[in-house]
Amino acid sequence: MPRTSPFDHEPDTDLGRVLRDALTLEDDAAFSRRVAAAAEAVYGERSPGQWWTVLTVWARPGLVAAMLIIAAVAFWAGIWVGQSAGSASAAAAMDPLRTDSEQLAVPSLLAARQAPDVDVVLAAAMGR
Amino acid sequence: MNHMRDAELAALAHAGDRRAFGELVSRYTPQARRLARTILGDPDDADDAAQDGFLAALRHLGRYDPTRPFGPWLLRIVANAASDRRRRRRVRTAEPLPPNLATGGVGADKAADLGRLNEAIRAALSQLSERQRVAVVLFDVEGYSHREIGEVLNVPEGTVRSDVFHGRRALRELLGSWKDWNKES
Numbered sequence: 445m446p447r448t449s450p451f452d453h454e455p456d457t458d459l460g461r462v463l464r465d466a467l468t469l470e471d472d473a474a475f476s477r478r479v480a481a482a483a484e485a486v487y488g489e490r491s492p493g494q495w496w497t498v499l500t501v502w503a504r505p506g507l508v509a510a511m512l513i514i515a516a517v518a519f520w521a522g523i524w525v526g527q528s529a530g531s532a533s534a535a536a537a538m539d540p541l542r543t544d545s546e547q548l549a550v551p552s553l554l555a556a557r558q559a560p561d562v563d564v565v566l567a568a569a570m571g572r
Numbered sequence: 573m574n575h576m577r578d579a580e581l582a583a584l585a586h587a588g589d590r591r592a593f594g595e596l597v598s599r600y601t602p603q604a605r606r607l608a609r610t611i612l613g614d615p616d617d618a619d620d621a622a623q624d625g626f627l628a629a630l631r632h633l634g635r636y637d638p639t640r641p642f643g644p645w646l647l648r649i650v651a652n653a654a655s656d657r658r659r660r661r662r663v664r665t666a667e668p669l670p671p672n673l674a675t676g677g678v679g680a681d682k683a684a685d686l687g688r689l690n691e692a693i694r695a696a697l698s699q700l701s702e703r704q705r706v707a708v709v710l711f712d713v714e715g716y717s718h719r720e721i722g723e724v725l726n727v728p729e730g731t732v733r734s735d736v737f738h739g740r741r742a743l744r745e746l747l748g749s750w751k752d753w754n755k756e757s
Contacts, residue, residue: 453718456740460712465686466693467606467709469615472598475605478619479597479626480590486630487588 578642586633597626600643603714604650610709611654613698621657625650644716644723651706651724658702696746703727704739711736 469475573581573595584592604625609618629636629649636645697705703725710716710724711732718732725732 455712455715457712459708459740459743460715462689462693463697463709464606464713466690466697467609467713468602469605469609469618472601472605475619475622476594476597476601479601479623480594482623482627483590483593483597483630486627487590489631 579636579638582633582636582638582642585630586636593630596642596646600626600646603643603647606709606713607647607650607706608654610697610705611651611702612658613694617657617661618654621654622650624657625653628653641720644720647710647716648724648726655702692747693743696743699746700739700742701735703731704735704742707732707735708739708743712740 573591576595578596578599581592581596585596604622605618608621608625609615612618612621625646629646632649636642700708706725707721710721711718716724718729718736721732722729
């Protein structure tokens with residue numbers, strides 16, 4: 445019979461072989477399938493967590509995308525408002541029922557595409 | 573997935589990949605079942621405990637440190653599941669030593685002898701402390717190092733060395749009547 449010392453650091457292959465034969469159970473494949481089937485329930489338990497996980501993962505890019513969309517909408521809205529204001533001031537400039545000073549109201553000056561003359565600004569401010 | 577490392581499979585399984593988890597189960601099924609049987613003795617209880625261990629590992633894959641070996645981490649969970657099951661069983665069903673353990677010997681019928689030898693070995697194992705038999709099986713059967721077994725059993729490496737030594741010695745004494753047990757299989 446083989447003997448070992450407390451300082452024997454190598455596995456005993458003979459003992460290992462007989463222990464393996466005595467302890468090994470049959471049909472590992474069937475057992476693996478059984479565990480895999482039971483694991484479905486565990487994955488099911490984890491679904492609520494995954495819902496939050498998905499939200500967390502998407503939160504940052506979602507916020508960035510929302511900000512980009514808002515910025516784009518604001519940009520296009522700004523252009524549209526600018527065009528509307530421009531056409532309104534043009535219409536006002538051609539209104540024959542209004543005096544020059546009325547037609548040179550502050551909103552019209554602000555909507556103008558070119559800087560007005562100083563005299564015109566002063567006239568508008570004095571209400572002439 | 574056969575070529576993937578355990579840590580990679582564990583990460584995939586944690587992310588919800590069933591195939592990765594299945595691969596890990598396939599890799600460790602023989603070891604986990606043997607370990608559970610070492611602790612519990614009864615094959616059905618062992619399978620239940622091994623399954624509990626795998627499922628507990630799946631639930632806690634987020635706690636696995638991928639820089640460390642997966643085997644000891646998993647087997648520790650399986651060992652805990654088996655120990656819990658044994659405690660719940662309350663009545664310890666120690667296998668009695670079969671009569672042939674005392675008288676022993678190799679007969680003419682080789683297959684019957686091997687069956688009796690396996691019975692005798694399981695009975696002899698059941699005479700050791702749980703820690704000793706786990707240490708011997710993980711060291712001599714599964715090939716884990718003393719340090720890794722220490723992780724499984726949550727004891728210092730020196731304690732594992734002592735358990736392996738004393739466990740082996742006790743097994744040899746219990747199997748002493750099987751003159752050529754190490755040549756039987």
